[in-house]
Amino acid sequence: MSDKLQLAKQRVRDFYRQLDASRDDNILQAHEQHCSVDYHWRGCHPFNEISNMVGVAEHFWQPIHTAFRHLQRRQDVFMAGDNQLDDDDTVWVVSMGHLMGLFDQHWLGVAPPGRMAFIRYCEFVQVRFLPLGDAKICQSAMFIDIPGVMVQAGVNPFPPQTGAQLIQPGPITHTGLLFDEQSEDESEKTLSIINQMIGDLGNWDNDLSLEEELALSWHNDMIWWGPTGIGATYTIERYAKQHSGVFRNSFSERIFNGHVCKFAEGEFGGFFGWPNLTLKPSGGFMGMAASEQSFDMRVIDIYRRDGEKLAENWVFIDLLYFYYQQGIDILARNAYLSPDFQRQI
Template structure:
């Protein structure tokens, strides 16, 4: 058992240093708290990178060039032992928004000169006093929507600037009761076991009520949206998802799953492989299976799950189906005549 304070301090120092970074200094700043062969996973179009120089060139330099006066505004900060490697490695998780002034183009998205909020979730594996591995998920389509460049047809849920936990207790900088974390992880695993059961209850509402509180909130990504209460969750997300994406469904597993206090979550690379039978997110039937890289973060209450923040690499999922959203954006803005 560990209190994770050392690992939390390393990640907080890393974030504090990044708060002072500029495009010409970010490589050196990233290198201070990461290993030389740091393994960084990012969403499309960033994908997997190794080392501070590659991560800086791929994400941070373009982002800090586009966004000025960036603030990290976390809503969840926690740490724990990774169930996926028999509770050997320590990971520190942060979730919230990177807020800045959207002053220059980013990935072909036109600037607004106004506040831009890039929603993010970040998992950091800390080993030997350094960050050795990172998964950085961010909601690029939501940034597009803020800039008036919505790439999707009308979504089934509502997408907002997603708030943090209703309890406002997600920033766990201090030691937490380990018993609470064990209970939260048990709630998450109970939900996953129901999802993976070969004998799933045909009444989806009854199944969900086993592991979710009725006032659950599913904070989904742009393109799908958020939804509130079990019946609306079924209507506005889970039902359409099951109907369109059950063909060839394969669960690939998670790379990290942990909990601390009332919060927990996981990510995979990719969590799911599935085929769109047609209609989902306005897409026609896909020519073959596509991967979903997903982060789920949860808040538990009373032995069940109450809130769920979800990040899906939708741009990668669509790209594997033949739709490159960012390339299409570039063509629209710079047509060849």
């Protein structure tokens, strides 16, 4: 299995190298060279699902390369593993970090500030193995923090955050780029504590306090790197007050839909769902009115384990989609309120 993990990593690294250096038509060529003909792509709102590589190149990557000049990829985590939730003969690779460039052209209705900007991202990539030792990318889930770009451009689409809003760094250990083989024992240890944590979270009616429950699988000085609109928070005490407690109080009904992929490599691991959760915000959430309807939430979680417990968690939530289901199109509202639009009317 280790050979397949390394082959999958190399395929994704080659794809990124060609994609990041591409311009215009070369973006599609990168996909044609490294992706399968049935390539399926998932992305956060407004991109959602795209079932062909031409659409991915034209509607997602080309506009980004146009809007953000001299784009570069700054990875903080790179890992691969066998999906615990599927027994097919594929490997999943994760890349997490930022895309950075000069934000000089309009993008998704956001007016450019003419300064450097960071697009926080995390991508799950599925690699399928072919005869004669070749491999192709057949599926991706690419989450990007669009509201984070809006904030950098001077527009905050959300009410005040409960956590801290900032450009988020990678792991404190600087050990997230797992280009080489990792210990299977360490990988299994990481996946085990992630599964334990998921089980703890699923038992919301236990007799423990929230902080006591979190301490079962988290270090006291944990860091939760959340999405724009919620922000980051540090230590179990502040995480309980600034996000986890708020989240639990906001929803009266919570349905867990499972994950599409979950794995670990070395001290890192993670998962994504499509959607992970179906929630009823009867207590309101992030400034939204309370509702008795249920809405889907798409989430990516990436973890770093330190010893016997989890230490850091990078979280990507498709908040634009969560708002959109409730009748608020944040991107359309921003375009309407933008100075460029107002000058036209």
